[in-house]
Amino acid sequence: MSDLTIITTSDGSHSLFNPLLNETYHSVHGAIQESQHVFIQQGLKYWLAHNPSKDIRILEIGFGTGLNAFLTLLDLQNSGYRIYYESWEAFPLPIDLAVQLNYPIQLGAIDVFAQLHQSEWNAFVSITPEFILYKRLGDILKDPLPGADSFDLIYYDAFAPSKQPQLWTFDVLKKVVDAMSPAGVWVTYCAKGQLKRDLKSLGLTVETLTGPPGKKEMVRALR
Numbered sequence: 001m002s003d004l005t006i007i008t009t010s011d012g013s014h015s016l017f018n019p020l021l022n023e024t025y026h027s028v029h030g031a032i033q034e035s036q037h038v039f040i041q042q043g044l045k046y047w048l049a050h051n052p053s054k055d056i057r058i059l060e061i062g063f064g065t066g067l068n069a070f071l072t073l074l075d076l077q078n079s080g081y082r083i084y085y086e087s088w089e090a091f092p093l094p095i096d097l098a099v100q101l102n103y104p105i106q107l108g109a110i111d112v113f114a115q116l117h118q119s120e121w122n123a124f125v126s127i128t129p130e131f132i133l134y135k136r137l138g139d140i141l142k143d144p145l146p147g148a149d150s151f152d153l154i155y156y157d158a159f160a161p162s163k164q165p166q167l168w169t170f171d172v173l174k175k176v177v178d179a180m181s182p183a184g185v186w187v188t189y190c191a192k193g194q195l196k197r198d199l200k201s202l203g204l205t206v207e208t209l210t211g212p213p214g215k216k217e218m219v220r221a222l223r
């Protein structure tokens with residue numbers, strides 16, 4: 001992962017380019033815009049609007065730059081919500097690269113962003129009194145997830161199926177769906193037909209929504 005380079009996307013926010021996969025971590029049309037639309041607006045806000053609970057358990061596949069965790073924390077700061085945020089990552093970024101990302105310049109809270117990256121792996125860390133982060137250093141293809149009713153909201157942010165098809169197989173999707181709560185919500189930037197068919201076969205109600213700028217569609221699926 002040391003060949004990763006920082007790129008600037010169309011909204012001015014950084015992303016990373018992975019030359020081995022010839023793939024970026026976010027949409028080149030805007031990293032913050034994409035995360036904000038797919039994960040925060042259509043995922044987090046949707047769940048909050050449909051659930052009275054003040055506790056939310058989020059599972060992210062692919063911690064990467066930490067952008068989704070950062071946006072989630074900022075969005076719910078001082079809201080009265082308590083957040084458990086578990087994020088899986090098989091190939092963590094070097095910290096010196098992560099802290100060069102311009103998200104805190106664009107969004108504020110420099111210390112919090114650094115903390116997200118500097119916090120220990122495989123440990124429960126209170127980033128703020130309301131936001132518990134568990135960065136799981138692990139491979140979602142091999143390691144077991146916690147059992148049923150473990151997560152309310154899934155941020156499925158793996159590399160695209162064309163680059164890492166193994167992360168989008170029925171079996172991997174099933175493993176994640178099995179860990180969802182009965183009112184669970186799943187969001188991803190991907191809107192491939194096979195993904196939608198698989199999520200339907202797993203019993204979810206699948207919605208195709210307008211994507212972020214530069215992308216036609218995205219998927220939200222409900223248990």
Ligand SMILES: C[S@@+](CC[C@H](N)C(=O)[O-])C[C@H]1O[C@@H](n2cnc3c(N)ncnc32)[C@H](O)[C@@H]1O
Pocket residue numbers: 024025026061062063064065066067068088089090091092138139140141157158159160167
């Ligand atoms: C599209 S990037 C997005 C990451 C992150 N959500 C972000 O906003 O930067 C996909 C991430 O999945 C991670 N990944 C790839 N294979 C994985 C695996 N088998 N298990 C867990 N994470 C994996 C990559 O290292 C990368 O950080």
